[in-house]
Amino acid sequence: MTKLILVLLPVMLLQHRISANATETSAQPPNTQSRPSQQPSITVQELAKRQAPALVGTGEEAKKNALAFIDWAGASTKSQDEIVRKMVAGARENPDIIMAFCDEAFAKQDVDHSRALVALSLIGEARSQAGMECMVKFARQPLPEKGTVVEGEIIERTNLAMLQAKAIDGLAYLRNEKADQFVVEAAAKNPSRIVRAEAIAAYLWNHNYDAKSREILKSVIRKDEVIFLDRLVKQADEPKESFNRKLAVYLKTHPEIMPPGPEKAEPQPKETVGRPPKF
Amino acid sequence: MKIFRILLAGLMLTFVFQSSVAQAVCNQSSASTADNDLWNTHGCWQAFFLWSYKAYDQRQSDWNNRGWNDACNANMEFPKHWNAAYLVTYGLQDANCCSWHGTTDYRKLGEAAGSNFHSGLYHDAGDGTSLFGGFTPHTFGADELTTYCPLYNATSANGNPGSRAGDFMHEGWHGWLHKYNWNNGSCGGHRCGTPGACTAKDACDYFYFHGVGAFAFGALYQTDGTANRFHSPNQVQVEFLCDVADYPKSWVPNSVRQAARSDADARAAARFINGPGYKCGNPRPW
Numbered sequence: 168m169t170k171l172i173l174v175l176l177p178v179m180l181l182q183h184r185i186s187a188n189a190t191e192t193s194a195q196p197p198n199t200q201s202r203p204s205q206q207p208s209i210t211v212q213e214l215a216k217r218q219a220p221a222l223v224g225t226g227e228e229a230k231k232n233a234l235a236f237i238d239w240a241g242a243s244t245k246s247q248d249e250i251v252r253k254m255v256a257g258a259r260e261n262p263d264i265i266m267a268f269c270d271e272a273f274a275k276q277d278v279d280h281s282r283a284l285v286a287l288s289l290i291g292e293a294r295s296q297a298g299m300e301c302m303v304k305f306a307r308q309p310l311p312e313k314g315t316v317v318e319g320e321i322i323e324r325t326n327l328a329m330l331q332a333k334a335i336d337g338l339a340y341l342r343n344e345k346a347d348q349f350v351v352e353a354a355a356k357n358p359s360r361i362v363r364a365e366a367i368a369a370y371l372w373n374h375n376y377d378a379k380s381r382e383i384l385k386s387v388i389r390k391d392e393v394i395f396l397d398r399l400v401k402q403a404d405e406p407k408e409s410f411n412r413k414l415a416v417y418l419k420t421h422p423e424i425m426p427p428g429p430e431k432a433e434p435q436p437k438e439t440v441g442r443p444p445k446f
Numbered sequence: 447m448k449i450f451r452i453l454l455a456g457l458m459l460t461f462v463f464q465s466s467v468a469q470a471v472c473n474q475s476s477a478s479t480a481d482n483d484l485w486n487t488h489g490c491w492q493a494f495f496l497w498s499y500k501a502y503d504q505r506q507s508d509w510n511n512r513g514w515n516d517a518c519n520a521n522m523e524f525p526k527h528w529n530a531a532y533l534v535t536y537g538l539q540d541a542n543c544c545s546w547h548g549t550t551d552y553r554k555l556g557e558a559a560g561s562n563f564h565s566g567l568y569h570d571a572g573d574g575t576s577l578f579g580g581f582t583p584h585t586f587g588a589d590e591l592t593t594y595c596p597l598y599n600a601t602s603a604n605g606n607p608g609s610r611a612g613d614f615m616h617e618g619w620h621g622w623l624h625k626y627n628w629n630n631g632s633c634g635g636h637r638c639g640t641p642g643a644c645t646a647k648d649a650c651d652y653f654y655f656h657g658v659g660a661f662a663f664g665a666l667y668q669t670d671g672t673a674n675r676f677h678s679p680n681q682v683q684v685e686f687l688c689d690v691a692d693y694p695k696s697w698v699p700n701s702v703r704q705a706a707r708s709d710a711d712a713r714a715a716a717r718f719i720n721g722p723g724y725k726c727g728n729p730r731p732w
């Protein structure tokens with residue numbers, strides 16, 4: 168078979184060359200049958216005027232409203248963040264809405280990753296009892312041991328770990344004892360470094376980085392991950408002066424993380440004319 | 447006779463090979479919420495893709511069965527690719543106070559034209575599922591930047607415009623390493639194995655920490671040849687993703703920002719020998 172392929176290779180390459188050259192010379196710009204759209208600046212203004220769907224009701228109505236809200240919230244802009252937060256807080260005591268978010272997170276976790284992420288964020292922001300149960304269930308799902316290996320990692324495993332990290336953000340944001348216990352346990356024992364790292368960051372942030380929280384974490388997390396306690400969080404809107412000061416302290420406290428200097432590669436002269444013909 | 451039989455078998459094999467390639471495209475039946483939300487901000491702006499296919503040197507022969515003639519079908523790879531290019535071109539705020547790097551850096555890194563950032567390159571897509579992206583230098587002609595199915599499939603955490611564009615940055619930075627002859631490791635331009643705190647395999651880098659404002663916008667390509675002023679591919683990617691998450695233009699949809707942050711944070715925890723790298727934003731759920 169190998170021999171066959173070797174014999175055929177020139178034929179295949181030749182064919183490939185011919186077809187590639189043929190298409191290259193007849194290349195057309197990309198095309199569409201759709202009608203031209205307006206300037207995005209206008210579209211964006213129109214989108215900003217869209218009203219958020221009401222987050223109310225029970226049973227089927229709650230479900231319909233919750234799904235419409237996820238659509239709207241996923242598309243919402245930074246300036247609408249506060250609207251989202253207020254509306255979700257308003258639905259805190261409506262378990263049908265929270266359960267609809269929860270069902271959607273589970274339903275989409277293997278289908279549409281970014282939608283599951285948005286749904287989990289809403290559950291976390293709601294700070295509700297029903298949401299807590301949902302997030303614990305979500306974060307307890309076993310990570311796949313088999314699947315598609317991408318750059319040495321099982322992609323299905325990484326995908327789920329990233330969503331679990333978001334569920335952990337929500338649990339830490341509850342700021343109650345039971346949820347905190349789960350977060351600390353995840354910081355110590357979740358099999359994914361991605362989830363452990365997020366659990367540490369979320370626990371510290373929600374406890375204002377106080378000394379007691381550091382101690383609690385320090386006593387349980389893996390020794391080789393103690394550095395996560397000092398990991399730099401680049402807070403949104405933090406001015407560079409304060410961030411850079413923290414960075415200097417971080418590097419001084421952890422000289423071991425300074426990387427070695429970069430290395431030059433062996434010089435590889437570009438071939439310009441190829442090898443001479445065989446004599 | 448024997449040769450003829452072999453040739454015939456060869457032609458058949460070539461045919462089978464070619465048709466299987468033609469069919470084995472990435473998932474073209476859906477797009478992620480983040481892709482769709484960004485898409486709706488332009489609703490298929492044709493003037494843009496008629497510019498961007500040249501700016502990214504995309505060739506019909508590479509994208510024919512990926513939506514070249516169906517460029518407003520958001521489920522296909524070509525539209526998903528230019529959706530990501532759109533985010534790079536218009537989506538960043540370039541906040542002097544706070545962004546890691548500027549649009550001018552990210553554009554030059556991803557776009558095809560040769561510059562201080564890399565030699566000329568062209569973008570194609572591949573059917574592989576074991577890689578996110580690849581950079582292949584060519585002796586003759588432009589270098590090749592390939593993006594693979596996990597960046598196009600909605601099921602994948604990386605199938606969204608931020609992560610796809612993040613890969614333009616990552617692979618573009620391999621172009622930078624190549625242009626200036628830096629050795630970032632012999633396993634596909636990364637350190638081999640799972641060294642230090644890194645959990646990926648043959649895909650690990652060092653993080654070369656630098657302060658905010660250490661590189662003026664446009665100066666990302668600069669280095670002093672020491673660890674104080676240097677970047678690795680995963681690092682440039684994390685910084686870009688954080689800029690999308692934390693300092694986007696006001697209209698960039700939440701789902702795009704969330705997916706970018708999630709990718710940045712996961713990568714910062716898992717891809718660095720001397721990790722963790724920076725974490726962006728804060729852990730508030732919304």
Ligand SMILES: [Zn+2]
Pocket residue numbers: 546547656661677682685
């Ligand atoms: Zn940088």
